[in-house]
Amino acid sequence: GNGNVSVKSSAPIAVTGATAQNGIEAFSAELGNISVTAAANVTASDGNGIQATHAGPGKTHINVLAGTTQGGTSGVTAVSTSGTIHINNSATIQNMSGLPGDLGVATSGGGNAILVNNTGGVVTGTVSLTGTGTNHFVNTGLWNTLGANTFAGSSHLINNGTIDVFGTTTISGLTNLTNSGTLNLAPGETAGTLDLGGPGPAKGKLTLTGGTVEGGTLSSSSFDVQAGTISANLVGSGALTKSGAGTVILSG
Numbered sequence: 001g002n003g004n005v006s007v008k009s010s011a012p013i014a015v016t017g018a019t020a021q022n023g024i025e026a027f028s029a030e031l032g033n034i035s036v037t038a039a040a041n042v043t044a045s046d047g048n049g050i051q052a053t054h055a056g057p058g059k060t061h062i063n064v065l066a067g068t069t070q071g072g073t074s075g076v077t078a079v080s081t082s083g084t085i086h087i088n089n090s091a092t093i094q095n096m097s098g099l100p101g102d103l104g105v106a107t108s109g110g111g112n113a114i115l116v117n118n119t120g121g122v123v124t125g126t127v128s129l130t131g132t133g134t135n136h137f138v139n140t141g142l143w144n145t146l147g148a149n150t151f152a153g154s155s156h157l158i159n160n161g162t163i164d165v166f167g168t169t170t171i172s173g174l175t176n177l178t179n180s181g182t183l184n185l186a187p188g189e190t191a192g193t194l195d196l197g198g199p200g201p202a203k204g205k206l207t208l209t210g211g212t213v214e215g216g217t218l219s220s221s222s223f224d225v226q227a228g229t230i231s232a233n234l235v236g237s238g239a240l241t242k243s244g245a246g247t248v249i250l251s252g
Contacts, residue, residue, distance in 0.1 A: 005027070005035070011040050018046070021047045023042040027053045027054075039066045044070075044072065048073050048074045049074070053078075053079045057082050062087045075103075076105050078107045078113070093117075099124070099146070101126065101145075109131045112135070114135075115127065122142045124143075125145065130173075132152065133153055136157075139162075143159075144187075151171065156178065159178070160181045162182045165184065165187070171196050181211045187215075191215050207226070211229075218233070222241070224243060226242075226244040229249040
């Protein structure tokens with residue numbers, strides 16, 4: 001069939017118990033699309049706050065509009081065989097632990113995926129976007145993270161908001177991090193370290209178009225700086241290159 005699957009929640013959902021269960025679960029093997037909208041708290045103590053699985057070619061849209069979506073496994077997990085995945089957050093997505101080092105959002109499959117964290121939105125936890133297509137994370141809100149974040153394919157992290165890095169953190173598989181917001185490597189008492197991937201040329205690169213990179217240490221394959229302020233330790237085998245007419249301030 002060609003039917004669509006639509007799930008909308010406007011009242012709080014809380015799922016508890018010894019057996020792993022998801023707060024909201026949507027599945028399709030048809031040609032149609034999956035749409036999940038959460039406008040209130042969604043909590044799954046032993047599972048994913050939202051789980052969407054598409055075994056067909058249709059698109060998957062997840063919209064978190066209000067409240068906190070959280071689960072003991074992850075806040076949001078989406079899998080698609082070949083269709084695109086679009087996660088749009090205007091509220092809070094996190095692991096139930098509330099810790100930046102536990103899984104917050106995960107996508108996988110054969111299609112493209114994009115995670116958009118809007119102004120006022122908060123994502124707390126690690127992010128895993130590992131589909132075989134393109135995988136993009138656009139952040140204009142707040143992302144709190146620590147530990148291992150994983151990207152695959154042609155992948156881009158675009159930060160126009162704030163990323164707080166709480167300790168030793170990696171973003172492996174990333175093609176490029178473009179920053180015009182705040183990349184804070186020392187939001188707590190201890191300065192953190194952000195490593196954009198694996199050794200040598202396997203690392204992603206940093207493009208600074210504005211905003212700030214502050215505190216701690218940033219490791220990248222190269223640094224293309226166009227405008228903004230860097231007051232952090234820069235580590236890597238590649239060069240720092242200034243381009244464009246903007247002003248770049250290096251301090252620290």
